[in-house]
Structures are given as structure tokens and as C-alpha cells.
Amino acid sequence: MPFCALSHLDCPRCGARHDADQVQGTCSCGSPLLARYDLRLVASQVSPGDIAGRPADLWRYHELLPVREPGHVVSLGEGMTPLLALPRLGRALGVPSLLMKDEGLIPTGTFKARGAAVGVSRAAELGVSAIAMPTNGNAGAAWSVYAARAGMRSLIVMPAAAPAVTRAECAAAGAELYLVDGLIGDAGRLVAEAVARRRGYQDVSTLKEPYRIEGKKTMGLEIAKQLGWRLPGVIMYPTGGGVGIIGIYKALRELLELGWVSGDLPRLVAVQSAGCAPIVTAFQAGAAESEPWPDAATVAFGITVPKALGDFLILQALYATGGTAVAVTDEALLADQRAVARLEGCFICPEGAACITAVRQLCGSGWLSGSDEVVVLNTGTGLIYPDTVPTRPPVLSPSGAVPALRDRGQPEG
Ligand SMILES: Cc1ncc(COP(=O)(O)O)c(C=O)c1O
Numbered sequence: 432m433p434f435c436a437l438s439h440l441d442c443p444r445c446g447a448r449h450d451a452d453q454v455q456g457t458c459s460c461g462s463p464l465l466a467r468y469d470l471r472l473v474a475s476q477v478s479p480g481d482i483a484g485r486p487a488d489l490w491r492y493h494e495l496l497p498v499r500e501p502g503h504v505v506s507l508g509e510g511m512t513p514l515l516a517l518p519r520l521g522r523a524l525g526v527p528s529l530l531m532k533d534e535g536l537i538p539t540g541t542f543k544a545r546g547a548a549v550g551v552s553r554a555a556e557l558g559v560s561a562i563a564m565p566t567n568g569n570a571g572a573a574w575s576v577y578a579a580r581a582g583m584r585s586l587i588v589m590p591a592a593a594p595a596v597t598r599a600e601c602a603a604a605g606a607e608l609y610l611v612d613g614l615i616g617d618a619g620r621l622v623a624e625a626v627a628r629r630r631g632y633q634d635v636s637t638l639k640e641p642y643r644i645e646g647k648k649t650m651g652l653e654i655a656k657q658l659g660w661r662l663p664g665v666i667m668y669p670t671g672g673g674v675g676i677i678g679i680y681k682a683l684r685e686l687l688e689l690g691w692v693s694g695d696l697p698r699l700v701a702v703q704s705a706g707c708a709p710i711v712t713a714f715q716a717g718a719a720e721s722e723p724w725p726d727a728a729t730v731a732f733g734i735t736v737p738k739a740l741g742d743f744l745i746l747q748a749l750y751a752t753g754g755t756a757v758a759v760t761d762e763a764l765l766a767d768q769r770a771v772a773r774l775e776g777c778f779i780c781p782e783g784a785a786c787i788t789a790v791r792q793l794c795g796s797g798w799l800s801g802s803d804e805v806v807v808l809n810t811g812t813g814l815i816y817p818d819t820v821p822t823r824p825p826v827l828s829p830s831g832a833v834p835a836l837r838d839r840g841q842p843e844g
């Protein structure tokens with residue numbers, strides 16, 4: 432059995448087939464390309480038991496990933512994040528079987544490390560020596576560090592409003608970094624123009640190369656594995672460019688085809704902010720594609736994507752699984768960010784908190800019921816967004832004292 436069962440790339444819009452062993456961008460029709468594997472070969476040679484015996488990182492699924500040679504893997508130990516039960520919060524919301532896949536515990540602190548590990552490894556394997564990308568911050572940070580580890584140059588352009596710590600990570604890793612006084616689409620235009628002028632750079636913008644999604648699909652593979660090769664009823668995902676939700680959908684379909692899971696696919700839920708909800712609007716209209724969202728703004732910065740290249744793939748995944756799309760306000764998601772920390776001890780990112788608010792809303796509307804097993808994706812650590820929880824703790828003088836509990840209105844312990 433080869434290390435990797437990648438067979439070709441195909442276009443989900445026009446059906447064209449492309450060579451996977453050349454550097455590829457999008458299809459000539461403009462659509463993202465999807466990696467395809469010889470799943471029959473994998474099913475005949477590999478079993479879930481084999482996977483369980485391998486090191487606990489995302490590369491344990493190497494037959495289903497696009498890197499041909501083990502020596503070409505660029506890794507910082509990414510993957511196999513915990514699938515945590517949230518019993519207190521779940522009971523409070525009305526879904527006792529609430530689980531959270533916590534991507535805050537991964538190199539760089541967000542799930543973007545998965546896409547970067549696989550994307551950079553495959554780009555390096557195909558001879559790419561420099562990558563360029565627009566980003567809302569987290570992806571740029573992740574691709575910068577993996578590029579550094581691969582000995583590759585990186586050019587990163589992010590909105591000035593992106594989380595400040597992601598700038599530091601890019602700069603520390605030696606990326607050529609620029610800020611733009613605009614949104615991710617503006618950064619994307621600047622990157623595309625620079626790549627056209629420079630030799631040797633690959634544009635690795637969201638879904639403009641085929642392998643980032645392969646890294647992100649491992650979230651779906653891990654959820655199934657962690658549930659004992661069983662699928663949950665619902666998966667909720669904070670959706671910006673949509674790579675994560677498209678990747679999870681792709682992973683679950685591959686697992687069905689392999690025969691490693693059976694039954695209905697989970698209902699997939701795209702969660703967006705009320706300040707940028709193009710997928711929600713399109714879903715409600717039953718549309719196949721989204722319209723650009725004007726004046727996009729939300730504290731959940733990673734999901735500030737006014738028009739996603741893969742919008743039609745996100746919508747297909749929602750329609751095909753009987754899922755839905757939900758918009759939540761910044762105020763509500765910030766309150767839930769605190770609720771998760773207070774009730775469950777997890778300091779999650781605002782994008783992840785948006786999913787908790789969406790669970791709250793869907794319980795309220797009856798779309799979710801108490802018997803549903805619901806998995807939410809927390810896509811990153813709250814540590815990246817320290818400003819989302821303003822604090823004003825009292826300052827004590829060194830000769831002062833901590834107030835007694837009764838002075839705080841609490842009984843003495
Ligand atoms: C923390 C976080 N969550 C979610 C997203 C949205 O990701 P996707 O492109 O998979 O929709 C991003 C993208 O920047 C992010 O940084």
C-alpha cells in the first residue's frame with residue numbers, strides 16, 4: 432500500500448479532471464478543485480484498527496492525505512485535539528449530549544494549522560519555494576510557521592483589524608508581512624497582483640489551491656474516530672471561507688465510501704455573525720450561491736468573509752445533509768464565550784463561541800431537540816483574542832489586603 436492514495440483532482444462545478452502531481456490552482460471554470468483518492472484500494476488495505484495503532488496526529492490518515500512521501504511531511508505535531516463533553520453547558524442549553532472539538536490545543540492555537548501543515552507539505556513536495564496568501568490573521572500565522580519549517584518564503588497580507596498577535600507570529604517566522612486598510616477580499620486582490628508580478632510564488636488563498644481543505648477534513652475524520660467510528664447527529668461550524676465545513680463534509684463522505692462509518696450524515700450547520708452572514712441569507716433563499724455582504728464587521732474576525740469562493744460547496748453540504756445556517760449577534764456570542772469558560776473551564780475564541788450561541792438559538796426554535804448529539808467546533812483558543820473579555824480587576828497595594836468574602840456579599844468559607 433502506498434503512503435498516499437491520491438489519484439487526481441476534480442472540479443465539482445464542471446467535472447473536469449486535473450493532474451494532481453502538478454502545481455494546481457483553481458479549475459479553468461473558476462471553481463476550487465477537490466482531491467480524489469483510490470478509496471477502494473484504501474478500504475482493501477487499511478482498517479480503522481490500523482489507524483488507531485499509529486501516532487496520534489493528523490498524519491495517521493496519510494493514505495487519505497495528498498503527500499506522497501513520508502519524508503515530505505512538514506509537521507509541528509498537529510491534530511488529535513480533544514472532543515470534550517460539555518455536560519453543564521449542554522444541560523443549561525437543552526442538549527445534554529453537547530460535545531466540543533477544541534482546536535485551541537493545536538500548534539498556532541487554531542485549526543488553521545491543519546490546512547497549513549498539509550498545504551505546505553504538498554506544496555514543498557511539488558517544488559514550490561514561496562507561498563503568498565491573504566488572511567484574516569490565523570491562517571497567515573499558521574502558514575508562516577509551517578513555511579518557515581519547510582524552508583519556504585511566505586508573503587502574507589492581512590486586514591489591519593486582524594488579531595494583533597497573528598502579526599507577531601508571522602513576523603517572528605520571517606514572513607514578508609503587509610497590512611491592508613480593508614477586508615480579506617482587498618488583501619486577496621493585492622496578493623493575486625503580487626503573485627502575477629513575482630516568479631516562483633504560489634497563491635495559496637482559501638480554496639485557490641486544493642490541499643488546505645485536505646488538512647482541514649481531518650477534523651471530520653477525528654470526530655468519527657473519537658466517537659468510535661460513529662457519526663453525531665449535528666455538527667456546528669463557524670463559517671467564513673468555508674474550508675472547514677466543506678472539508679468535514681468531504682471527510683464524512685469518504686468515510687462512508689470506505690465503509691468505516693454507516694448511516695445518515697450529521698446535519699451540518701454553518702454559523703455566521705449577523706454582521707457578515709452571506710451564507711445564511713443564501714440558505715434562507717434556497718440559493719445555490721451567495722451575494723457579497725456589504726460593510727462586513729464582527730468581533731469573530733475569522734468569519735468576516737463577505738463572499739467565499741466555495742460558497743456553492745458550503746450550501747450544497749447544508750442542503751444535502753438537511754442542515755441549516757444561523758446568524759448570531761456579537762453581543763450574544765461574547766456572552767457565550769464567558770459562559771463556556773465559567774461553566775466548562777474552556778476559554779474559546781469568538782468564532783467558536785458563535786457556535787454555542789447558535790446551539791442556544793436552535794434549541795429555542797426547536798430545530799435541535801434534547802436527544803440530539805451535537806458537536807460544535809471551537810476553531811481556536813481565546814488567548815488570540817484577549818480584547819474580547821475586558822477586565823478591570825481591583826488593584827491592591829502591596830501593604831493592602833484581599834477583601835473578606837462577606838465584603839463581597841458572599842458567606843465566609
Ligand atoms: C478562528 C477561526 N474560526 C473560523 C474561521 C473560518 O474558517 P473557514 O474558512 O474554514 O470557514 C477562521 C478563518 O479565519 C478562523 O480564524
Ligand SMILES: [Zn+2]
Nearest residue numbers: 442445458460
Ligand atoms: Zn471546472
